[in-house]
Amino acid sequence: MSYYYHEQIIQLTAQIDAEGLHDTFVQLVKGLFPDAEIRLYNNRLPASHGHYELLHLSPTLSQDELKSQVSQDTQLLDALIKEHASIEFDLSQDQIVYPLMARNLYFGALIIDGHAIEDLDKQTVLAAYIAIYSNQLNLLRTSNHDALTGLFNRQTFDGTLNKLLSTTEHRRNQDGSEEPHRHCFAMLDIDHFKRLNDNFGHLIGDEVLLTLAQLMQKCFRDEDMLFRYGGEEFVIIIKRVDLAMAGSVLERFRQLVENHYFPQVGRVTISIGYTQLVDNVLPTTIIGRADKALYHSKELGRNKASCYETLIEQNKLDEAPGASNDIELF
Numbered sequence: 427m428s429y430y431y432h433e434q435i436i437q438l439t440a441q442i443d444a445e446g447l448h449d450t451f452v453q454l455v456k457g458l459f460p461d462a463e464i465r466l467y468n469n470r471l472p473a474s475h476g477h478y479e480l481l482h483l484s485p486t487l488s489q490d491e492l493k494s495q496v497s498q499d500t501q502l503l504d505a506l507i508k509e510h511a512s513i514e515f516d517l518s519q520d521q522i523v524y525p526l527m528a529r530n531l532y533f534g535a536l537i538i539d540g541h542a543i544e545d546l547d548k549q550t551v552l553a554a555y556i557a558i559y560s561n562q563l564n565l566l567r568t569s570n571h572d573a574l575t576g577l578f579n580r581q582t583f584d585g586t587l588n589k590l591l592s593t594t595e596h597r598r599n600q601d602g603s604e605e606p607h608r609h610c611f612a613m614l615d616i617d618h619f620k621r622l623n624d625n626f627g628h629l630i631g632d633e634v635l636l637t638l639a640q641l642m643q644k645c646f647r648d649e650d651m652l653f654r655y656g657g658e659e660f661v662i663i664i665k666r667v668d669l670a671m672a673g674s675v676l677e678r679f680r681q682l683v684e685n686h687y688f689p690q691v692g693r694v695t696i697s698i699g700y701t702q703l704v705d706n707v708l709p710t711t712i713i714g715r716a717d718k719a720l721y722h723s724k725e726l727g728r729n730k731a732s733c734y735e736t737l738i739e740q741n742k743l744d745e746a747p748g749a750s751n752d753i754e755l756f
């Protein structure tokens with residue numbers, strides 16, 4: 427392997443967030459096979475079906491072509507998981523699928539389309555890129571995720587919220603005009619968790635935290651972001667929804683938890699506070715707003731979801747600190 431490839435490998439290991447790592451990896455693979463279509467998938471729940479997130483595709487496909495491509499790929503990847511295939515490498519085909527594995531868990535796939543990989547040197551380099559990318563992603567995931575629940579951890583939350591509030595994504599309307607995407611932010615807290623711990627012990631308490639996290643993963647869309655904020659508190663960034671839609675999604679989740687049977691414990695409920703993510707507002711303000719709405723849900727008797735903006739409109743809350751003046755003074 428030449429010195430040039432060592433430099434590329436250093437680039438991969440220098441990435442400190444998952445997005446940068448995916449992008450660098452795809453660029454390196456493209457550098458090896460410039461004419462090929464490359465698709466990179468992330469499997470949200472390891473070894474389960476149907477949770478593929480397309481991280482990268484060549485930008486030549488129309489929306490319809492893309493849908494049918496993703497559906498074809500999903501079937502292929504499901505079949506691969508079932509067969510526990512470790513690597514699909516067929517030189518006679520012009521489509522090659524590499525399942526991406528770390529610690530025996532299948533976490534995604536790289537598909538290279540339209541290019542028979544005959545060059546042995548390139549095969550070796552590609553195998554090295556894949557191994558380093560997989561290891562690096564595994565490392566990043568370990569440091570970005572909460573060990574008990576597998577959700578993103580508090581540290582990742584801080585970085586994500588700062589980034590979301592400082593960049594504005596736009597959506598294109600039918601008339602060609604653009605407007606910023608709106609996201610919503612929710613805080614949720616398990617009701618009477620101290621009592622639950624006291625009655626059943628910490629291990630069962632931990633089981634409840636894990637089960638709740640799994641319910642969250644099932645209920646929310648792949649693009650929504652789920653974090654363990656600390657203890658028995660969780661936060662959710664619900665992407666591209668207005669407050670009304672966020673309210674109905676959160677209410678559905680509240681009911682799902684209320685009706686779920688938690689082994690040994692039985693019924694568990696949660697209280698929720700939510701608000702809109704607004705550009706140019708400090709993260710602490712957003713958190714303060716959701717927290718106030720959450721506190722209101724608790725005061726109303728728990729097992730409720732409350733919207734900060736609605737409470738303000740109805741004069742049921744004072745504005746959260748910093749709500750009217752978002753310039754931080756030191």
Ligand SMILES: Nc1nc2c(ncn2[C@@H]2O[C@H](COP(=O)(O)OP(=O)(O)OP(=O)(O)O)[C@@H](O)[C@H]2O)c(=O)[nH]1
Binds near residue numbers: 619627
């Ligand atoms: N089992 C377990 N318990 C935790 C963990 N982190 C925090 N806790 C417990 O969560 C409990 C939180 O209790 P409180 O903040 O008093 O709130 P609560 O009992 O849920 O009451 P409300 O929020 O008012 O409904 C404390 O007893 C903590 O010890 C954890 O990782 N595992």
